[in-house]
Amino acid sequence: xxxxxxxxxxxxxxxxxxxxxxxxxxxxxxxxxxxxxxxxxxxxxxxxxxxxxxxxxxxxxxxxxxxxxxxxxxxxxxxxxxxxxxxxxxxxxxxxxxxxxxxxxxxxxxxxxxxxxxxxxxxxxxxxxxxxxxxxxxxxxxxxxxxxxxxxxxxxxxxxxxxxxxxxxxxxxxxxxxxxxxxxxxxxxxxxxxxxxxxxxxxxxxxxxxxxxxxxxxxxxxxxxxxxxxxxxxxxxxxxxxxxxxxxxxxxxxxxxxxxxxxxxxxxxxxxxxxxxxxxxxxxxxxxxxxxxxxxxxxxxxxxxxxxxxxxxxxxxxxxxxxxxxxx
Numbered sequence: 001x002x003x004x005x006x007x008x009x010x011x012x013x014x015x016x017x018x019x020x021x022x023x024x025x026x027x028x029x030x031x032x033x034x035x036x037x038x039x040x041x042x043x044x045x046x047x048x049x050x051x052x053x054x055x056x057x058x059x060x061x062x063x064x065x066x067x068x069x070x071x072x073x074x075x076x077x078x079x080x081x082x083x084x085x086x087x088x089x090x091x092x093x094x095x096x097x098x099x100x101x102x103x104x105x106x107x108x109x110x111x112x113x114x115x116x117x118x119x120x121x122x123x124x125x126x127x128x129x130x131x132x133x134x135x136x137x138x139x140x141x142x143x144x145x146x147x148x149x150x151x152x153x154x155x156x157x158x159x160x161x162x163x164x165x166x167x168x169x170x171x172x173x174x175x176x177x178x179x180x181x182x183x184x185x186x187x188x189x190x191x192x193x194x195x196x197x198x199x200x201x202x203x204x205x206x207x208x209x210x211x212x213x214x215x216x217x218x219x220x221x222x223x224x225x226x227x228x229x230x231x232x233x234x235x236x237x238x239x240x241x242x243x244x245x246x247x248x249x250x251x252x253x254x255x256x257x258x259x260x261x262x263x264x265x266x267x268x269x270x271x272x273x274x275x276x277x278x279x280x281x282x283x284x285x286x287x288x289x290x291x292x293x294x295x296x297x298x299x300x301x302x303x304x305x306x307x308x309x310x311x312x313x314x315x316x317x318x319x320x321x322x323x324x325x326x327x328x
Contacts, residue, residue, distance in 0.1 A: 001299045001327045004037035005030055005316075006073060006194075006227045006307035008057070011049025019049060020057070026313040028064050033320045037069030037101065039191070039225065039307050042076050045115045046256045055088045062096035070096055073191055073227075073307075074103035074173055078123045079116050082130035082151060086137040086158045089168060098163035103171035103191060104131060109257055126150055131170075138167035171225075177207050184211035194227040194309060195250075195269060197281040198294060201226050202301030209302065221304035230308035231285040232319050239286055246283055247275040249310055284308070288322035295327070 009016075009023040027038050038061065040054035051057065058070045070092065075085060085104075093100040106123040107113065113120040129148045136144055137158040146153045162168050172188040174180045175196065183190050190208050192201055205224050212219040229249065231242035254269040270278040284291050284306070298306065311319070 001295060001304050001306065002034075002036045003319075003324065003327075004035055004039060004069070004071075004225065004305065004307035005309075005311075006039045006041075006225075007309035008040045008051030008054070009049070010310075016049055022313070024057075024061065024064060026316065027061055027068065029313060030316055031065050031068040033316070034324065035068065035316075036305070037071055037225075037307065039071035039073035039101070039103070039227075041073055043109070043256070044079075044112050048252070048256055050256065055085075055092060058100070059088075059092050059095060062092055062099070065096075065099075068099070069101055070099050071101035071171065071225075072103045073171065073225075074105035076107040076112075077104050077130045078107055078113070078118055078126035080130075082133040083137060083153060083156060083158060085130070086134045087160075090158060090160045090162045093162040093164055093168050094160050096163075098168075100162070100164070100168040101171055101189070102168045103173065104134070105173055122150075135167075138162065175204070177204075180204055180207045181211045184208045184217075185215065187217075189223045190225070192224065192226045194229055195278055195282050198297055198301075201282075201298065201303060205302050221302060224303065225305045225307050226298065226303050227307050227309060229279075229283045229285070230291075230311040230315065230319060231283060232291055232315060232323065233285075233287050234318070236287055242285055243276065243279055246279045246285060246310075250275050250278060291319075291323050292326045295323070299327070 005027065009019040011019045040051055040057060042052065042054045043050040044052050054072045054075060058072065061070055077085065089100060089102050106127040110120055129150055133146055133151060136146060141157065141161065143155050143157045145155055169189050171191055172183045173191040173193065174183045175193055180190065192204055196204065208224060209219050229246055231246055233239040233242050250269045257269065279285065284294050295306065
């Protein structure tokens with residue numbers, strides 16, 4: 001099993017500048033500590049300082065690191081020109097010497113679509129069309145044209161060519177059995193969410209693996225990344241405080257998904273009355289021994305990559321000292 005970082009800078013009560021610079025230094029330190037990748041989200045209009053330009057930050061991280069994988073989790077495609085995504089991804093892959101993992105998604109926050117003036121009901125169609133453009137752009141070096149419902153391109157080519165050929169690995173976030181099976185059939189690698197229980201995450205990984213194997217397609221445990229909150233207690237007495245902290249994090253995620261003006265309630269991050277159960281069932285939380293036990297359960301179920309969100313640099317250092325040696 002190996003471990004990564006998920007999310008992005010978190011402003012909390014700091015300035016945006018401090019949050020971004022501290023996050024970059026944390027990633028540099030995490031690379032030295034043996035973390036395998038950093039996977040950045042994209043969000044807009046929250047008022048909470050969430051990361052809005054993942055590809056720009058990944059480009060900066062490419063210059064500051066040398067081995068860690070650099071992932072988008074995900075670029076919300078309906079808000080972007082697909083040729084620009086392909087070009088910018090190519091630049092990052094070149095500058096990082098082939099370390100980009102490109103996650104592409106449809107988006108799900110209503111108010112972000114309203115902010116950009118895009119109908120959320122068109123999101124899936126926009127994603128499918130844009131992915132067709134991106135795949136065509138990377139198919140070969142010849143010029144091409146494209147005529148779709150949302151995009152029209154005439155006599156274009158994408159530069160630079162990525163180092164990873166035919167293109168950087170493409171990742172998709174999925175949760176339902178149908179969407180996981182579709183991702184497997186279409187050759188996507190898979191991000192799994194942070195709030196599914198351990199047993200559910202193992203079952204989802206199994207669906208993906210069995211779909212690939214049924215097709216006769218190659219499968220590796222490194223085709224799946226599970227995102228989890230990380231709350232390692234220094235003692236059993238500290239545990240309750242971490243549970244409360246994670247419950248507050250779920251509340252903030254729900255409010256960021258659906259702002260307070262709309263009730264701040266999104267059941268994906270669990271209803272308020274169920275937040276404690278969600279924390280206990282899904283998080284990597286507790287003493288080092290408890291965290292090791294939870295991660296060993298995932299490992300035994302075929303999950304070999306876990307990317308953590310919400311951890312500070314000091315918490316990652318503690319995790320490195322007290323938990324990571326159990327997985328050497």
